[in-house]
Amino acid sequence: MLNPDLKLNEKIFGQDVEKDATRSGYGTGLFELGKTNPNVVALSADLTESTKADKFAKAYPERFFQVGVAEQNMAAIAAGMGVSGKTVFISSYATFSPGKNWETIRTTIIYNNSNVKIAGHHAGVMTGPDGATHQATEDIASVRSWPGIKIIIPCDSIQANLATIASGNEYGPCYLRFSRDKSPIMTTPETPFEVGKAQTFWVSETPQAVIFATGYMTYYALVAAKKLEQEGINTLVTNVHTIKPLDTQTIIEQAKQTGAVVTVEDHQIAGGLGGVIAETLAQHSPTSMEFVGMRDVFGESGKPEELLKKYEMDSEAIIGAVKKAISRKLT
Amino acid sequence: MIDDLTDKKELELRGIAVEIRELIIKMLLEAGSGHSAGPLGMADIFTAFYFHILNHDPKKPDWDGRDRLVLSNGHICPVLYVTLAKAGYFPIKELMTLRKLNSRLQGHPHRTALPGIETTSGPLGEGISQSIGMALAARMDNKRHQIYCLTSDGEHQEGNTWEAIMFAAKYKLDNLTVVIDRNNIQIDGTTENVMPLETLRLKYESFNWYVIETDGNNLEGFVDAVRQARSVHEQPSVIIAHTIPGLGVDFMENNYLWHGKSPDEKQAKEALSELRTLQGKIKSEHQ
Numbered sequence: 001m002l003n004p005d006l007k008l009n010e011k012i013f014g015q016d017v018e019k020d021a022t023r024s025g026y027g028t029g030l031f032e033l034g035k036t037n038p039n040v041v042a043l044s045a046d047l048t049e050s051t052k053a054d055k056f057a058k059a060y061p062e063r064f065f066q067v068g069v070a071e072q073n074m075a076a077i078a079a080g081m082g083v084s085g086k087t088v089f090i091s092s093y094a095t096f097s098p099g100k101n102w103e104t105i106r107t108t109i110i111y112n113n114s115n116v117k118i119a120g121h122h123a124g125v126m127t128g129p130d131g132a133t134h135q136a137t138e139d140i141a142s143v144r145s146w147p148g149i150k151i152i153i154p155c156d157s158i159q160a161n162l163a164t165i166a167s168g169n170e171y172g173p174c175y176l177r178f179s180r181d182k183s184p185i186m187t188t189p190e191t192p193f194e195v196g197k198a199q200t201f202w203v204s205e206t207p208q209a210v211i212f213a214t215g216y217m218t219y220y221a222l223v224a225a226k227k228l229e230q231e232g233i234n235t236l237v238t239n240v241h242t243i244k245p246l247d248t249q250t251i252i253e254q255a256k257q258t259g260a261v262v263t264v265e266d267h268q269i270a271g272g273l274g275g276v277i278a279e280t281l282a283q284h285s286p287t288s289m290e291f292v293g294m295r296d297v298f299g300e301s302g303k304p305e306e307l308l309k310k311y312e313m314d315s316e317a318i319i320g321a322v323k324k325a326i327s328r329k330l331t
Numbered sequence: 332m333i334d335d336l337t338d339k340k341e342l343e344l345r346g347i348a349v350e351i352r353e354l355i356i357k358m359l360l361e362a363g364s365g366h367s368a369g370p371l372g373m374a375d376i377f378t379a380f381y382f383h384i385l386n387h388d389p390k391k392p393d394w395d396g397r398d399r400l401v402l403s404n405g406h407i408c409p410v411l412y413v414t415l416a417k418a419g420y421f422p423i424k425e426l427m428t429l430r431k432l433n434s435r436l437q438g439h440p441h442r443t444a445l446p447g448i449e450t451t452s453g454p455l456g457e458g459i460s461q462s463i464g465m466a467l468a469a470r471m472d473n474k475r476h477q478i479y480c481l482t483s484d485g486e487h488q489e490g491n492t493w494e495a496i497m498f499a500a501k502y503k504l505d506n507l508t509v510v511i512d513r514n515n516i517q518i519d520g521t522t523e524n525v526m527p528l529e530t531l532r533l534k535y536e537s538f539n540w541y542v543i544e545t546d547g548n549n550l551e552g553f554v555d556a557v558r559q560a561r562s563v564h565e566q567p568s569v570i571i572a573h574t575i576p577g578l579g580v581d582f583m584e585n586n587y588l589w590h591g592k593s594p595d596e597k598q599a600k601e602a603l604s605e606l607r608t609l610q611g612k613i614k615s616e617h618q
Contacts, residue, residue: 041471065467065502073494076457080401080464083442083450085472088464103454104491108461112442112451 001229002222003203007190012219013226019182022216023121025160026178027052030089032161033168034060040168041081042089043067045074050180051091051121071101075109075116082114087168094120094136094177098143109173110146117167117174118143123153124266125299125307126216127180132298141271143175144244150174151243152195155218156185159241162193170195179266181304183216186239198247200254202237204229209260209322210236212251214243214273217264217292217313224318235322240273248280255287260325262290264318266308269293288328290321333384333561336554340383342616344550347417348378349610352579354413354426356602359593362429365438368576368589369483370410372514375548376481376572377414384557386476389419392446398476399465401449403458404483404512405439406591411448412436420447456489458482459509463499466507477561480509485517488526493538499567500539508560509540509569512547514576516587535569547572579606 002008011017033040034056042056046069057064067074071092078088090097098105098118109116120139127135143149152167152174154160160178167174186201187193201218202211202225213221218239225235236254240247255261261281263274274291281287292313299307308314336344351374359365380400381387387397402411409429416423421435428434435445439453450461462480469476486492499507511531519525528534535542541563545556553572560568576590577583580602594602 062471067498068494070491070494070498072457072491073460073498076460076491076495077464077467077498079457080450080461080466081468082464084465084468086464086468104457104460107451107454108457 001203003200006192006199006201007188008201009186009188012184012186012222017184019184020157021180021182022154022157022160023052023178023180025154025157026119026164026176027055029161029164031055031059033165034063037087037168039086040089041065041086042091043074043078045069045071045092045097047092051119053089053091071097072104075101075104078116079108079112079114082109082116083112086115088116089119090116091119091121093122093134094139095122095134098139098175099136102142106146110149113172115171117176119176119178121178122180123177124179124215125294125311126266126304128304128307129301131301135299137266137268137294137299138271139177140243140267140273141275144271144276148173149244150195151177153177153215153241153243155215155239155241156183156187158185158187158189158191159193163241166193166195177215179216184219186219186222196242196245196247198238198240198242198250200236200238202235204234204236207234207236207258208326209262210238210254210258211262211264211318211322212238212240212273212277213264214240215266217266220308220313220315221264221318223315224322227315228319228322233322233326243273243276246276246280248284251277251280252284255281255285259329260288260322262292262318262321262325264292266313267293269295286330288325288330290325292318292321333554333558336383336551341550342613344378344382345613346610347382348374349579349606349613351378351410351413351417353603353606354423355409356580356594356599356606358409358413358426358429360596360599361427362431362593364430365409365593366406366591367593368516368583368586369404369407369512369514371580371583372548372574372576372578373407373410373512374578375550376510376553376574377410379550379553380479381414381418383554389447392420396474396476399449399462399478401458401462401465401478401480402440402452403480404455404486405452408440411440415447421445455483455486456491459492459495459499462507463495463504466504467502469506478507480507482509482511484511484513484515484522484528484531487511487528487531496535496538496540503565504567505564507567508557509567511569511571512574513571514574516576516590518591520587531571539566541566541568542571543568544571544573547574548578579609581605
């Protein structure tokens with residue numbers, strides 16, 4: 001059942017569940033931060049509206065800078081502002097930033113310890129019709145080896161708003177990952193959010209497996225958990241919204257409690273959430289594991305739901321992975 | 332305001348520049364690797380900045396009102412380290428730890444490691460952008476300090492450099508002055524052979540910058556160029572400073588093979604003897 005402590009949206013499983021894109025939550029979060037903190041600044045590389053930085057740009061034109069199609073320049077300008085008392089947000093599609101400008105960010109923002117938040121949009125195959133060039137499925141892997149970086153992947157638009165604000169309230173580099181398409185809203189304004197603290201959305205008294213999900217994919221994990229419950233298989237679903245620093249305590253505890261782990265993400269399994277959790281458990285508590293995510297292939301054009309089905313990342317695939325993980329439990 | 336460079340002050344600065352060159356040779360010999368030609372060629376410009384032009388306080392390296400000097404081509408950091416030490420940012424004896432384990436003097440400069448370093452640099456083409464960020468922040472906060480960005484000619488082959496040049500003109504950043512070390516060499520050869528840059532002046536002018544060309548090894552001329560740059564409004568300015576790489580050491584001058592290596596003991600001895608002769612000449616002029 002849904003974890004009553006988290007005050008989640010009771011209509012999650014309804015046909016009429018409200019949907020919104022996580023990028024919208026970024027837009028409102030950035031705008032609200034701008035209202036309370038005059039040192040918040042935003043830069044865009046010609047993608048202001050689709051990354052939802054337009055609300056901030058219109059409200060605070062003197063603190064918004066249009067860089068043009070130049071992601072390296074955007075990152076390094078932000079780095080200079082971030083060591084000069086500003087809290088800087090840079091927005092683009094994740095394949096371009098932190099994709100194209102990876103080394104610029106590494107040197108001038110991360111190693112230089114500048115106060116810059118990198119908002120990577122259009123993450124995952126869920127980006128849909130634009131095709132693989134615009135579907136970032138390697139971004140988590142490419143940034144998570146940066147020492148000291150925070151990585152936050154909000155599960156819905158409400159959490160995206162909170163994550164954006166939280167990132168702006170603390171000094172230091174942070175990567176925020178957002179998706180393009182609308183996805184079901186799972187949380188409510190009363191649902192708590194704390195960077196680095198995983199949230200167990202679905203609980204049961206005698207879970208046989210735990211599903212660790214990140215981003216909007218948490219919704220498909222919940223749908224799978226509900227169907228599995230009807231089949232008599234009890235699980236936990238934990239929303240790992242912060243990839244770094246990882247909530248290792250919760251992950252190890254739940255892996256030990258259940259003995260079977262499934263990871264779910266719209267990203268390459270290699271180096272993504274699957275890789276992160278496998279590394280943690282290999283060291284602390286080896287556990288039977290299955291992975292749902294992109295399997296060393298690029299995506300393609302299509303509708304989001306079609307792509308999730310084709311690449312075996314939908315609820316049915318998660319159900320299959322849970323059963324397999326349970327069947328392979330280590331004795 | 333930058334004061335006039337009197338004859339007396341110029342002689343004093345020339346003496347400091349030679350001392351800086353001597354320390355560069357000594358620290359490179361001790362380190363066993365590093366760049367020689369660029370640091371020697373830029374010793375005069377660093378002397379002019381830290382001992383005459385910049386509004387700064389070595390005892391308060393984080394003072395908010397300081398002028399910023401951003402070194403974009405981080406590989407010439409030996410000259411930055413020596414100049415900072417001579418200006419009083421940290422003890423001169425620490426120079427001999429360059430490139431060694433647990434040193435604050437990293438092979439390429441790191442902002443959070445050492446006082447006086449404004450940016451982490453080494454990968455090329457990123458300094459003008461970072462300087463732009465500092466210039467925008469200063470403008471937003473109505474602060475009057477100036478941002479100087481020292482770049483190499485070779486890093487004008489990086490696309491990021493031109494992205495930054497476009498941006499600075501768009502936002503009319505007159506609190507930003509870029510200085511190009513136009514010494515015509517890079518690791519693989521001369522710039523015009525590796526990837527021609529000329530005509531740099533026309534390129535910058537067509538990007539709507541105010542351009543000044545000067546001899547980067549002439550202290551008086553360089554200080555005048557910076558004063559001129561500071562008088563420009565509504566436009567970023569660039570000083571194309573023609574320098575002689577390796578200046579002061581005959582066998583290193585204008586030789587690209589000295590771009591990326593350090594002297595051995597024999598070479599260092601010869602270099603120091605040449606520099607001491609030069610120092611003696613300056614001292615005798617002074618008397």
